[in-house]
Amino acid sequence: MSSSLPPSTETPAAAPAPGPAFSPLYQQIKGLILQSLEAGEWRPGELIPSEMELAARFRVSQGTVRKAIDELAAENLVMRRQGKGTFVATHSAQQVQYRFLKLHPDTGDVQEEGRAQRRIIDCKRVRAPAEIARLLSLRSGDAVMQVRRVLAFVGTPTILEDIWLPGQAFKGLTAEQISAYQGPTYAMFEVEYGVRMVRAEEKIRAVLPDAEQAELLQVSTSTPLLSVERVAYTYNDVPMELRRGLYLTDTHHYRNALN
């Protein structure tokens, strides 16, 4: 940030050196708000200060704060509600529950989705294999929590998931904790571990299950399945979860909107 805040008499660093080093005022404000979100000054679901208050705090006009918040809202980091204020986004919010779940029933049926029946197969602390570590930006052998579970819709096993979480941040995670929690797992991560996932990337393939996977999903080893590898990130593009899912797509499909 080289441009200074308005009433300040601060001088921009003499030689802006190599990088871009410039950014519009509203981007700088956005960065500051982001820092507060990251630091937990306002927690998921909480009201953040009004635009006027933030404008006063940062010594800029309301319009500048507004543009910063506009971008944060576009990235789903905060949620605006007219007449009430701006809230820190949360995976607990009804409107955005299961944001990252793109598997939908073929029948446009009502959200059976939240009603998934979960069966935890396994939940243990292990040393991260090289590939898992790489995807989570950890070192090989670092501790990670590993969870395996099956999600069933209307009694039919449909998703087999393996989840890896950094051991440090998710110390103490148990199968009981996961099964006990109602609602999205990502909401539990916010409440129990203070970790908020803000975006994710998925790589999708078609595969055949091995014998163990097939048995857990109660299908044959010649049933084609969707393989979905997801890396979920918290603030600052820090990866905090690796999830490998196998989706049965005979009664469901992965839905994607292209814009």
Add this chain to the structure above:
Amino acid sequence: MSSSLPPSTETPAAAPAPGPAFSPLYQQIKGLILQSLEAGEWRPGELIPSEMELAARFRVSQGTVRKAIDELAAENLVMRRQGKGTFVATHSAQQVQYRFLKLHPDTGDVQEEGRAQRRIIDCKRVRAPAEIARLLSLRSGDAVMQVRRVLAFVGTPTILEDIWLPGQAFKGLTAEQISAYQGPTYAMFEVEYGVRMVRAEEKIRAVLPDAEQAELLQVSTSTPLLSVERVAYTYNDVPMELRRGLYLTDTHHYRNALN
């Protein structure tokens, strides 16, 4: 639109009756610009009038036009370029070529993507079966153009596509025309048929190919493939293309960003 343009003294309709019937001024302006885009007043790739000109035309402030254009830009309907102006988006633009193609090589290799070798298997005019007609909002038996082709990357057949297009809008489409055209097929649709696809929806499954499909992709019938059904829409949510693809995902994957 019930709210009036500024200099007018018009009163909002007394009883707002049933519907919403209201929309902010900038939304109305957005709608007017959209109409011009739709009507072809400015064609894909062309410069649209400056914000000041549009403000004068519609008798609103530049800021209001700006907000309208902001939304159009966010929806990829126009593209802003500082210092130059605002352009009608086009699938020909280098930056957004193959926007709708989410299949990427596993090696983060340079865009081999455009370099796909295309082989047209078939291109004919047929009567739409019920399901195809439904997805294209046509009547069963209406004429549609049907294209089948194989895309190969570095010599390896990877995508088998069946494409259906409304016969009326795409009258005269030939295999030669498709193979002759360099660049995205969607760019050709703009140039040759004046049809611009603005968004699309995909449903993805894992499937096994039938004998014919397997042969065209040079794989066995037990090779799991990604089935991607895409409906592409032009302005006003009018469906203009149905595309069913089978993707070989041993060296490629479907990449998706979740926000």
Add this chain to the structure above:
DNA sequence: TAGTGGTCTAGACCACATA
């Protein structure tokens, strides 16, 4: 009634592109 975000305007200056 008071406070919030949402809309609209107007004017100033900046950064970029082109001639």
Add this chain to the structure above:
DNA sequence: ATGTGGTCTAGACCACTAC
């Protein structure tokens, strides 16, 4: 030098929410 979009400000009014 000119014109474009990009940023920033300031002030006014509207619509929604809560008390």
